Amino acid sequence: MPAKPPSAGIPTASLYTDASTGALRVRRYRVAVAKGPDAGLETTIEGGTLMVGTHQHNDLKLTDQTVSRYHLEIQLKADGLKVTDLESTNGTFHAGTRLGSVTLSGAARLRLGKNTEVDVTPDDEAVEIAPFAGDRFGDVIGGSAPMRGLFALLQRVAATEATVLLEGETGTGKEAIAEAIHRASPRADKPFVVVDCGAIPRDLIGSELFGHVRGAFTGALAAKEGLIESAHGGTVFLDEIGELALDLQPQLLRVLEKREVRPVGETRSHRVDIRVMAATNRDLKKLVGEGAFREDLYFRLAVVRAVVPPLRERREDIPLLAYHFAEQLGRGGFALPDSLVRDLKAYEWPGNVRELRNIVEHALSLGEDRLGLLAPPRREGAPAAAAGSTPAKVLDMPFKEAKGLLVEEFEREYLTHLLAKHRGNISRAAQEAGIDRNYIHRLVKKYAIPVVRGSESE
Numbered sequence: 091m092p093a094k095p096p097s098a099g100i101p102t103a104s105l106y107t108d109a110s111t112g113a114l115r116v117r118r119y120r121v122a123v124a125k126g127p128d129a130g131l132e133t134t135i136e137g138g139t140l141m142v143g144t145h146q147h148n149d150l151k152l153t154d155q156t157v158s159r160y161h162l163e164i165q166l167k168a169d170g171l172k173v174t175d176l177e178s179t180n181g182t183f184h185a186g187t188r189l190g191s192v193t194l195s196g197a198a199r200l201r202l203g204k205n206t207e208v209d210v211t212p213d214d215e216a217v218e219i220a221p222f223a224g225d226r227f228g229d230v231i232g233g234s235a236p237m238r239g240l241f242a243l244l245q246r247v248a249a250t251e252a253t254v255l256l257e258g259e260t261g262t263g264k265e266a267i268a269e270a271i272h273r274a275s276p277r278a279d280k281p282f283v284v285v286d287c288g289a290i291p292r293d294l295i296g297s298e299l300f301g302h303v304r305g306a307f308t309g310a311l312a313a314k315e316g317l318i319e320s321a322h323g324g325t326v327f328l329d330e331i332g333e334l335a336l337d338l339q340p341q342l343l344r345v346l347e348k349r350e351v352r353p354v355g356e357t358r359s360h361r362v363d364i365r366v367m368a369a370t371n372r373d374l375k376k377l378v379g380e381g382a383f384r385e386d387l388y389f390r391l392a393v394v395r396a397v398v399p400p401l402r403e404r405r406e407d408i409p410l411l412a413y414h415f416a417e418q419l420g421r422g423g424f425a426l427p428d429s430l431v432r433d434l435k436a437y438e439w440p441g442n443v444r445e446l447r448n449i450v451e452h453a454l455s456l457g458e459d460r461l462g463l464l465a466p467p468r469r470e471g472a473p474a475a476a477a478g479s480t481p482a483k484v485l486d487m488p489f490k491e492a493k494g495l496l497v498e499e500f501e502r503e504y505l506t507h508l509l510a511k512h513r514g515n516i517s518r519a520a521q522e523a524g525i526d527r528n529y530i531h532r533l534v535k536k537y538a539i540p541v542v543r544g545s546e547s548e
Contacts, residue, residue, distance in 0.1 A: 178203070401442045
């Protein structure tokens with residue numbers, strides 16, 4: 091038997107989102123001795139690891155001499171309670187079967203040694219979320235009811251180690267929200283590392299995420315630290331997690347479960363101390379059902395789920411955001427005419443907050459007398475400009491600015507049409523256009539173009 095307790099393991103966040111109600115709850119189990127010399131002794135586990143045995147260093151100290159000094163380890167996980175027998179002399183039994191390691195999702199009775207029986211019972215509790223005062227969380231702006239509700243949740247979660255999954259359309263500000271959570275957490279002075287799972291080339295993503303050793307593959311002339319390991323002590327943000335290749339998901343699952351990274355070509359794993367956040371504009375549950383995303387990885391990521399509303403569902407925030415972006419650009423102090431505010435609120439904003447910021451930046455780069463350009467150029471359902479015509483708004487601009495605007499509008503419209511034609515299949519769109527698929531990824535992100543994916547077999 092070990093002379094001292096094994097590692098306490100990886101602390102697991104006790105906060106989670108109830109999938110059926112959407113309410114925030116704290117995951118907790120009551121561990122009570124039901125039979126044996128220590129009957130009546132009990133404790134609660136809300137996070138991390140609980141050690142059970144006769145040694146004084148255990149969290150639940152027993153006197154039954156048929157129980158080993160370090161008999162049992164109980165870890166609170168995202169999917170239940172992991173119970174591991176520590177190679178005890180007389181074993182740990184559940185339903186008549188001797189255990190090695192098992193994850194329990196409900197109540198259970200365990201027999202330790204020959205005389206002691208222990209009940210583990212879920213004892214979850216709803217978490218009260220105080221109303222959020224103010225109209226910003228970090229650098230994220232919003233005074234609408236949906237955003238205040240989101241901020242209240244984020245404020246409660248930020249101080250914990252809970253893994254957070256941010257769900258929402260492209261351009262809603264998920265990365266900014268993740269960074270705001272990090273800045274409000276105890277890890278604020280440590281790295282915040284962004285991993286764009288949709289932009290890293292398929293053949294390099296393993297090396298980018300996990301690193302590699304020298305000579306691991308052709309071109310690996312020197313060892314390289316992976317993005318996950320570079321976040322040690324801080325937070326790693328997995329953006330567009332739904333784009334992660336299926337064959338790489340087991341490696342990421344290992345990182346989440348063990349907090350260990352094994353670089354490409356390495357035989358030894360490295361321990362990492364990280365908090366994980368992820369974001370997606372796809373329906374991960376649907377991907378799980380289609381076999382395109384691992385269910386166990388989904389549950390590891392979706393401990394606390396936060397839905398970021400699209401801009402069309404928080405229209406009252408549009409003027410506030412416009413002024414905020416103007417201040418960031420050093421052009422604050424102007425007033426938006428009421429008619430312009432109405433136009434901005436009437437628009438559907440398919441590119442969400444990112445699209446609004448781009449329009450503000452473009453308009454203000456031309457001077458405050460060009461504020462009319464803040465109004466989106468075309469409303470939903472409005473006819474496109476006639477072929478070969480030049481929009482009147484560019485004719486009075488300097489040549490370089492006018493050319494830049496026309497190129498941007500062409501790129502946006504061409505790419506929107508191309509992706510719609512191929513039902514979101516970027517590989518096929520790239521093949522027809524004769525451009526690299528990574529360039530399409532960059533343009534999609536630049537212009538916040540929503541990608542609606544159809545069947546990959548079509």
